[in-house]
Amino acid sequence: MKNENLNVAIVGATGAVGSKILEKLIERKFPAKTIKMLASKRSAGTEISVGGQTYIVEETVPESFEGIDIAFFSAGGSISRKFAHEAVKRGAVVIDNTSAFRMDEDVPLVVPEVNPSALKGHNGIIANPNCSTIQMVAALQPVKEKFGISRIIVSTYQAVSGAGSEAIDELGEQSKQFEGRSSIKAEILPSASADRHFPIAFNAIPQIDLFDDSGYTLEELKMMNETKKIFEDQKLAVSATCVRLPVVTGHSESVYIETDLNTTVEDIRSAIESASGVVLQDDPSSQVYPMPLYSEGKDEVFVGRIRKDPNHPNGFHLWIVADNLLKGAALNSIQIAEELVK
Amino acid sequence: MKNENLNVAIVGATGAVGSKILEKLIERKFPAKTIKMLASKRSAGTEISVGGQTYIVEETVPESFEGIDIAFFSAGGSISRKFAHEAVKRGAVVIDNTSAFRMDEDVPLVVPEVNPSALKGHNGIIANPNCSTIQMVAALQPVKEKFGISRIIVSTYQAVSGAGSEAIDELGEQSKQFEGRSSIKAEILPSASADRHFPIAFNAIPQIDLFDDSGYTLEELKMMNETKKIFEDQKLAVSATCVRLPVVTGHSESVYIETDLNTTVEDIRSAIESASGVVLQDDPSSQVYPMPLYSEGKDEVFVGRIRKDPNHPNGFHLWIVADNLLKGAALNSIQIAEELVK
Numbered sequence: 013m014k015n016e017n018l019n020v021a022i023v024g025a026t027g028a029v030g031s032k033i034l035e036k037l038i039e040r041k042f043p044a045k046t047i048k049m050l051a052s053k054r055s056a057g058t059e060i061s062v063g064g065q066t067y068i069v070e071e072t073v074p075e076s077f078e079g080i081d082i083a084f085f086s087a088g089g090s091i092s093r094k095f096a097h098e099a100v101k102r103g104a105v106v107i108d109n110t111s112a113f114r115m116d117e118d119v120p121l122v123v124p125e126v127n128p129s130a131l132k133g134h135n136g137i138i139a140n141p142n143c144s145t146i147q148m149v150a151a152l153q154p155v156k157e158k159f160g161i162s163r164i165i166v167s168t169y170q171a172v173s174g175a176g177s178e179a180i181d182e183l184g185e186q187s188k189q190f191e192g193r194s195s196i197k198a199e200i201l202p203s204a205s206a207d208r209h210f211p212i213a214f215n216a217i218p219q220i221d222l223f224d225d226s227g228y229t230l231e232e233l234k235m236m237n238e239t240k241k242i243f244e245d246q247k248l249a250v251s252a253t254c255v256r257l258p259v260v261t262g263h264s265e266s267v268y269i270e271t272d273l274n275t276t277v278e279d280i281r282s283a284i285e286s287a288s289g290v291v292l293q294d295d296p297s298s299q300v301y302p303m304p305l306y307s308e309g310k311d312e313v314f315v316g317r318i319r320k321d322p323n324h325p326n327g328f329h330l331w332i333v334a335d336n337l338l339k340g341a342a343l344n345s346i347q348i349a350e351e352l353v354k
Numbered sequence: 355m356k357n358e359n360l361n362v363a364i365v366g367a368t369g370a371v372g373s374k375i376l377e378k379l380i381e382r383k384f385p386a387k388t389i390k391m392l393a394s395k396r397s398a399g400t401e402i403s404v405g406g407q408t409y410i411v412e413e414t415v416p417e418s419f420e421g422i423d424i425a426f427f428s429a430g431g432s433i434s435r436k437f438a439h440e441a442v443k444r445g446a447v448v449i450d451n452t453s454a455f456r457m458d459e460d461v462p463l464v465v466p467e468v469n470p471s472a473l474k475g476h477n478g479i480i481a482n483p484n485c486s487t488i489q490m491v492a493a494l495q496p497v498k499e500k501f502g503i504s505r506i507i508v509s510t511y512q513a514v515s516g517a518g519s520e521a522i523d524e525l526g527e528q529s530k531q532f533e534g535r536s537s538i539k540a541e542i543l544p545s546a547s548a549d550r551h552f553p554i555a556f557n558a559i560p561q562i563d564l565f566d567d568s569g570y571t572l573e574e575l576k577m578m579n580e581t582k583k584i585f586e587d588q589k590l591a592v593s594a595t596c597v598r599l600p601v602v603t604g605h606s607e608s609v610y611i612e613t614d615l616n617t618t619v620e621d622i623r624s625a626i627e628s629a630s631g632v633v634l635q636d637d638p639s640s641q642v643y644p645m646p647l648y649s650e651g652k653d654e655v656f657v658g659r660i661r662k663d664p665n666h667p668n669g670f671h672l673w674i675v676a677d678n679l680l681k682g683a684a685l686n687s688i689q690i691a692e693e694l695v696k
Contacts (some may be wrong), residue, residue, distance in 0.1 A: 044593075140592035163665065166606035169558045169597065185531070187555075190526045193647065195600065208641045211530075215647035216511045216599060216606050218659050218673045223638040227619065227661035236664075249665030253608040253673070255511065257558060258600045260535065264558050266509035266595040266608075277569065296565040299550045305535065312489035317560050317570035323505065323591030331560045331595070 013081070013105065015353040021080045021104070023095065024087030025057075026048035026058055029109060029243050033084050038347060040065045044352065049221045050076050051087065054108060060105045062124055074098040084111060090264035100136035105352060107138050107345045111230075114139040118331050121241050122346040125289045126153045131351060141242060142234040143340030144254065144263055145148050149224070149242050150339065151332045152269065154287035155280055156243065160272025163249040166235065169257050169264035170220060171304060173211055174336050175201060178240065179212070183258055186213030204255060217256040227244040229254055237337075263336040264306025269324045277318050280328060284333050294318050304332035310335055311343055355447065357424065357695040359387040363422045363446070365437065366429030367391035367411050370519045371451060374684035376379040376425050380405045382688060385695065389535025393429065413512050416440040424691050427451060428683065442478035447591055447694060449687045454571075456481040456580060463583050466689040467631045468495045472584075480690055485585060485682030486510050486596065486605055492609065492655045492681065493586050493674045495621055496629035498585065502614025504668075505591040506576065510561060511599050511606035513646060514554055516657060516678045518544060521554070525600055528555030544636060559598040571596055589678050605678040613668045619660050622670060626657050631681070636660050644675035652677055653685055 020037065024030040030051070036305035037044060058069040070076065072091070077083060077099035085092045085099075085108040092112040099106050113119040120130040121139045128151050131138065136211040141149070150163060158225060172179040182200045188224075189196050196211035210217055235252040273290040285292045293302045294316040302314030313334040321327030334340055356432060358545060362379065366372040372393070381385055390410045398413040412418065419441035427434045427450040428642065431516040434454040441448050448679045453613050455461040462472040463481045467611060468491050483491070496519040524542045534668065538553035543562040552559055561608055562573035570578075635644045636658040644656030655676040663669030 066358060115604050165507055165610050165663075167595075169511070169599075186424075187529045187532050188528050194650065195427070196647075202641070206641060211614060211647060215602065215645055217645060218606070218608075218643050219641060223641075227638050227659070240460075250663055251610075251663045251671065253509075253659070254669055255606075255608065257511075258556065259558060260532075260556050264597075266560075266597065268507050268610075296569050296635060299544075299548060299561060299565075301556055302561050303559060305538075305553060308536065309642075317569070317595070321507075321593045323593055327593075328596055329593065338520075 013352050016043040018043055018081040019046045020044040020048060020049055020354070021048040021077060021083040023072055023083060023085045023091060024035035024053045026051045027086060028173050028180070029086040029337055029341040030301065031060065032337045033086065033345060034060065034067070034242060036289050036338070036342050036346050042346060044351065048076065048080065054266060056201070062308050069345045072336070077102040077104050080104040082107065084262040084345050092249040094119070096137055097099045105136055105138065107140060107348050109140040109341055109345055111139050111142065111234060111310065114141065115241065122348050123149055123344060125150050125287070127242055127244065128351050139344045140348065141238045142231070143174055143240040143336040144170060144265065145235050146237070146262060146340050146344050147313045148265055148267060148331055149239055149317045151284065151290055151330065154283040154290065155269065158283045159275045161248065161269050162272055164239065164253055165268040167253045167266045167335065168255055170254060170261070171259040171261045171263055171336055172201065173261045174255065178204070180260055183212055183260060186211055189213065189260070213255060213258050215258065218253070220254040220256050254340065256325050259304045261335055261337055262333060263340060264304050265332045267322065267332055269328050269330065270324060271328065274326060277320055277328070278319055289317060292316070301331060304333055305332045308333045311338055313339055333351065358385040358387055360423040360695070361388045361421050362386040363390040363392055363419060363425040365392045365414055366426045367402065367431060368393045368397045369428060370376045370515050371428040371679055371683040372524070373402065375403050375428065375687060378404065378680070378684050378688050378693050384688060390418065390422065414636060419444040419446050420479050424449065424607055424685050440480055446482045447478055447480065449482060449623070449690050451482040451575060451683055451687055453484065456483065457583065464690050465491055465584055465686060466693050467492050467550060467629070469584055469586065471691050474537070480691065482683065482687045483580045484517055484573070484605065485678040486512060486573065487584070488578040489576050489605060489674055489676035489684050490577070490607055491581055491607060492625065492659045493632055493672065496632065497611065497613065497624040500625045501573055501617045503561045503590065503611050504614055505612040506581065507593055507610040509595045509608045510597055511601070512596060513545065513601040513603045513605055513678055514598065515603045516605065517545070520546070522602055525554055525602060529600070530551055533557065535613060538554050541632040554598060555600050557600065560595070562596040562598050582593040601646045602650070603679055604675060605682060606646050606648065607674040609674055610663065611670050611672065612666060613670065616668060619662055619670065631655060634658070643673060646675055649675045649677045653680055655681055
């Protein structure tokens, strides 16, 4: 792909991730000649100002993609299924931040620090993994590369911004009701499309997305299946428990791994320290460890609390935190685009 | 022990757990003739009214325990170390809710649903386990009894009330600062005695209590060591990651277990359903699962999200929730006393 004067479109321009994509494109000086902001008919006409420039949102129609080189999709799976092929037909490369195509065999699922080579020979659509998957594989990649990983058991601590702007507003409103917390009303979480809704303020909801017949949620299955695809290892044992917290932005993960080779906490720290995009914050004696509140607005994946499991010769625990809207979504999508134009 | 007209003392009467002990003693019609409320000199004279009766707090001195039959201690390890033996010397049985004596060989560590027989031949001090341990062993006991358990990996989601009344107040204040969350000031958590303090509102802190040289926190080591002692199985593989959340009351736990015998999700559900003190809340298709906000004020331990780990023939995941001030502290202490006078 040419590497300058690109025409870019953002589908889902008014959403939590869409607005971050615009901000990051400008901040990172992505070689875009034009940026077209697309959303639903309802949002058409909305003005978005970033970096002294105003963008007017247009309704997404098939013709929106005429002349577009790269289209970032972040407006939900149904919109991607409806318009991604229309964009590709018109010559655009689609970088899709929904789960619509992630597990399709001919669609690369890419975290640039982990599997950039998967981009070769794509068919016009490239999938951005789920937020909780991205930060985990980015942090584990240097460990996998040096020592191999055979098993992952992860419990997540996920922020509401992963469920969109409405979920952020809901947490903001509910947080005022500390004294009356037993009678807080809820309308959005755990999932706008679920039958029942529960308060997130002063609570933890062990459901993200809907349930599968297996008893796992779709979010948990995404983490399990996407990790295997990105690591190109179908034998990798992964299981996940995904939980939503009263945190605005910043997903945290308590991750247990078993390495193939014998190693030490120090060696794992060194491997992570020398990896790109990942920052080691691991000094218990000075209370240094990652926390979601401090990850907000940061590009990197933060790792700490690395320690040996006393019960397994190759077992280790890690605590992995990242901004779910940036590395977990907008930033990773742009890094994929940067990789394409490199 | 005689089972009526008992003289009872509560040490730490003004604390989050102490006040719950008084409430629960009255609610459960514990055969107490008198209840003496003890605390620090600073709190002496404080009036506490429960059930139409007013109790005046007295300063704890060795002589406070003259004539006392049962003394509940919940004022921190140093107070227990200072006064527990004074109480025993004067004929009282001490039920201690601190970590002071839990790992002492001659001190039973008891969850009545799990190991009531450990009470036999006690030497005057009985330890109440750590809140996060109690709910886990109570929920796992019926599974262990039927199928055996060889391995436990747990990640916790713990409420601030486990850190006392001041931590509850701190969360209440900080929760008002949704918009200004990046500049919230903190004074209590993760631990009043720690060097650094971090906001808990809109955050998750992967530190509860202080750090050990091993890189584990004392809270994590408590869960690991106490579980082995209560289950009377030093070979049991247990490892824990303990995290504090912006939840007022109600600890949650994401627990992975490996059973000795082959079994099924249905069999594990049945075992839990028929156990006392434990309530099964596990119907994903109707979004039925335990949540901390709804555990507040409840006596039981709630279990849901039970599912098979696809990677291990005997691996299962469970989500365990309980009121950390009740079953995790006050209620379990009283159940120990009830067992003694039975």
